[in-house]
Amino acid sequence: MFAKEITVMSFENYFPLWNNLNTAHKKLISDNLITQHVKKGTIIHNGNMDCTGLLLVKSGQLRTYILSDEGREITLYRLFNMDMCLLSASCIIRSIQFEVTIEAEKDTDLWIIPAEIYKGIMKDSAPVANYTNELMATRFSDVMWLLEQIMWKSLDKRVASFLLEETSIEETNELKITHETIANHLGSHREVITRMLRYFQGEGLVKLSRGKITILDPKRLETLQRS
Template sequence: MQTMTIPDYLNTYFSHFEPNLRTALAEGCTVKTFPAGEQLMQTGQYFKSTMLLVGGLVKVYRQGDDGGEFFVYHLEPGSACALSMICATKQEKSEVLATAVEDTTALLVPIAMMDDLMQDYKTWYYFVLETYRSRFEELLEVIDHIAFKSMDERLAYHLEKLSKQQGSKELYTTHQQIANDLGSSREVISRLLKKMEQHGKVLLQRNSIQLISAV
């Protein structure tokens, strides 16, 4: 299987960038791969680059003093992390963590390029603005679900979203991980999943959850 080059990644996932921008990024970026489970960002770290996702899936989340997790959003191929862009540009420490949900590939854009990219390329400028906007909307969605939805509704939505992002009806995740993402307990999530299974909406297996019908 032929390995993709940086221009290949840019042409595939960021074709909306103007040609000169893709050329500049191809000359200045590096490729890095992260195996599933590896952390891409840690709380308190400074950024030397921002990331353009070109493969895999990344979970961005906050961690409380008690070790509990609060899910913020996912990053998919063709996207970038707005929070890392802000921290990299302002040379501030990260306030979030990011972990590869599956094997992930990213293009690393050095912070030294950021100001020039914003000034010289309109498509980069609009990409950054759109990234900020879309991530803000995702944060509002999380807040809305916490404030106005019951836990069973939030669980159903979470499973459907994971299924779309992973392109599969079979989700390789644990009850504890779902509980972490939703700010709940494993016991509550297990009980709700069992109820969904009784209604024929999911099939609970040893290491996965299979969606059978719309949850």
């Protein structure tokens, strides 16, 4: 069996709309599907300069973030196995200008349906158009949730929540992460995050070492994030 046939067969199992496509649309995707392996730290999509296409993660982890004029970052959402991102192809949807950057947080295998290919199928297929609208609504809900966190939650609660999320993702209480990275996720400054983490350490919640944060009391962190 040819490598491309193997790729498409695997893609069928990941793409939720595959069985709703007609034969012509399936062939169009199969003939134009892009397979990529990207290393940690690779920028996959860079703002409005790119219209990359629909991303589907096979394995790995991506981070979608926005960048301020001053160079500060804040994470909008992350993508894991079988997650899809449409903001990397926002040019296919009229009146949407959403300038995001997408970076690989880990070595990642993904598929890309080119924007023009997906746009053409979306025009012809009601199930694809409906799913696209649902996916875009989900991502905007993620963004609105983030705005609520920024507006109404204090930084100590947001840091506690982030640390707990990281322990869940990495499946360990020993996080190999820098203060700068946390600041970039939360839209803060490294110095501010360092002060907060030192406070947590003084309270016995975490232990800090170079390039690593060890969670000592996850239950108290959970209580803090809910309070």
